[in-house]
Amino acid sequence: MQSIVFVLTAFMLGCNEFIMIGIISDIAHQFNVSIAVVGYLVTIFATVYAISTPLITIFTNRFNRFKTLMVLMLVFLIGNTATALAPNYFMLVVARMVTAAVAGSIISLIMTFASSVAPMDKRPALISWIFSGFSIASVFGVPIGTAISTAYGWRNAFLIVSVISVLTLGLLFWLLPRQIKQVTSSLGKQLSLMKDLRVYDGVVLVLFGAAAMYGYYTYIRPLLTTELGFSLSSLNWLLFLLGLMSIFSNQLSGQLASHGGLVHMPKVYILEIALLFILPLTLHLAIFGLVVLLVLSLITSVLNSPIQLHFLNVAEQDYPQSIVLASSLNSIFFNFGISLGSATSSTMVDVAGVHNISFGAGVFALIALVMVVLLNRAIKRYQQASRSHDVEF
Missing domain, CATH: 1.20.1250.20 (MFS general substrate transporter like domains)
Known part of the structure; x- marks a missing residue:
């Protein structure tokens, strides 16, 4: 209940x-x-x-x-x-x-x-x-x-x-x-969480992951109608279908978090980058373009559960005074990412047109790929240091 x-x-x-x-x-x-x-x-x-x-x-x-x-x-x-x-x-x-x-x-x-x-x-x-x-x-x-x-x-x-x-x-x-x-503590001790490289890399990853999503999703309606040629009467059904893929994406996110989580995210971002750069080439083929958008909707929320658990686990282990702050990091930087992605997509529309909008999103996804690789390396270094410390004592 x-x-x-x-x-x-x-x-x-x-x-x-x-x-x-x-x-x-x-x-x-x-x-x-x-x-x-x-x-x-x-x-x-x-x-x-x-x-x-x-x-x-x-x-x-x-x-x-x-x-x-x-x-x-x-x-x-x-x-x-x-x-x-x-x-x-x-x-x-x-x-x-x-x-x-x-x-x-x-x-x-x-x-x-x-x-x-x-x-x-x-x-x-x-x-x-x-x-x-x-x-x-x-x-x-x-x-x-x-x-x-x-x-x-x-x-x-x-x-x-x-x-x-x-x-x-x-x-x-x-x-x-x-x-x-x-655990209650001073403002400084709560913010000490943000000095941890595992957290710093994580919030930057969330920001650019969200920017990659909203770098194209902000203009999903013209992508579906103007570019792919679907009728306005079918728009609600198409948005409903994309929304269902988002629900499935969150469930996939939970499964991924139970089986390695962040370790598998580089593969997800490589796929997202490929799809975002391919998307402009499929816009004259309605079905293929829709399939690309559906797969993008399936993978864009996959980060949610692994990164949320990551922030919570880091806080519980090393910063118990910052548990609630750690819980909020994903939503905070996701919203900053929305602002960045939507602003960039508006610029892309003015400069290159709606049909090329996903190139900007692809750049953000590439940055997210770099950040998740750096994050996994930071986690691995911390685990190795912890094991060495345990051996010494």
């Missing part, structure tokens, strides 16, 4: 974040502003999310984690409800910033609780399912929210998310332990 509520929490957060994609036009019409102006809400959300998550995580570390999670969930509920009731665009921006400010810390605490209550051998599967909650929100929550917005108004879409939030809050209050193992 705890596993289900963890996934439900991720689904709730995913719906709140992604639903904006499908209702931008409705909001623009409501407040009489341009679509481009409303589109900035996505950038604002990602930026506030990435900046606020480490700050809130660090400064709430000394408080009871159960109580902290309950407070953050209440703030999220207030922010999401305020979004639904916003009387003007300015208040809508403020409400989105409130929800973004706490969303990252909520999922970080959920990851911390998950790692505490799950047996070691069950952790990879549980973490992969938590990440799947976001994919499920993208596949099912966004189209349902869009349909609600179209039929009954965009405000009702966010009110539905508030209902889910109340349900999730109640289940978390009922099921979670009031106390879990917790």
Whole structure:
């Protein structure tokens, strides 16, 4: 039951974040502003999310984690409800910033609780399912929210998310332990985690891995319609199919984390690089191009569980005071990667056109390949040093 509520929490957060994609036009019409102006809400959300998550995580570390999670969930509920009731665009921006400010810390605490209550051998599967909650929100929550917005108004879409939030809050209050193992420390000691090469290499890997994904996915609609020639009527089904591949990708990620994890990631990135550089050559062949995009969707989330477990394991072994911060690193730098990838893809469209957009993403994937090789080497050196130290004593 705890596993289900963890996934439900991720689904709730995913719906709140992604639903904006499908209702931008409705909001623009409501407040009489341009679509481009409303589109900035996505950038604002990602930026506030990435900046606020480490700050809130660090400064709430000394408080009871159960109580902290309950407070953050209440703030999220207030922010999401305020979004639904916003009387003007300015208040809508403020409400989105409130929800973004706490969303990252909520999922970080959920990851911390998950790692505490799950047996070691069950952790990879549980973490992969938590990440799947976001994919499920993208596949099912966004189209349902869009349909609600179209039929009954965009405000009702966010009110539905508030209902889910109340349900999730109640289940978390009922099921979670009031106390879990917790080490409190100063700001400096918490941030000492970031000096570890295994963590530094890991966060750079996450950043460029996300940038590689959003270096082409930002323009997935024109890739499918303008370039591959699929009709607008088939777009929802194609996006649904790509979303399903993303869910499968998170499950594959869990399996990979149980069998070597990061050791196998260089092969994944070599395949991703090859597909990204091949993609422009397949755009005049609809089926082949779609197959390339489907395979890319299958492998782009594979890093999630191995890197999340890596950060947690490093913190548990050497930086127990930084557990929650370690839990948040993946989501923080993934959002920075989204910003980098989407900005680069926009530049690529202006300079080289949509059909060549994946070349920029391929460069990011190449950097990610270098970083995962460096990370594996850093892990190996640490393991060798630990074995030498054990022999000496």
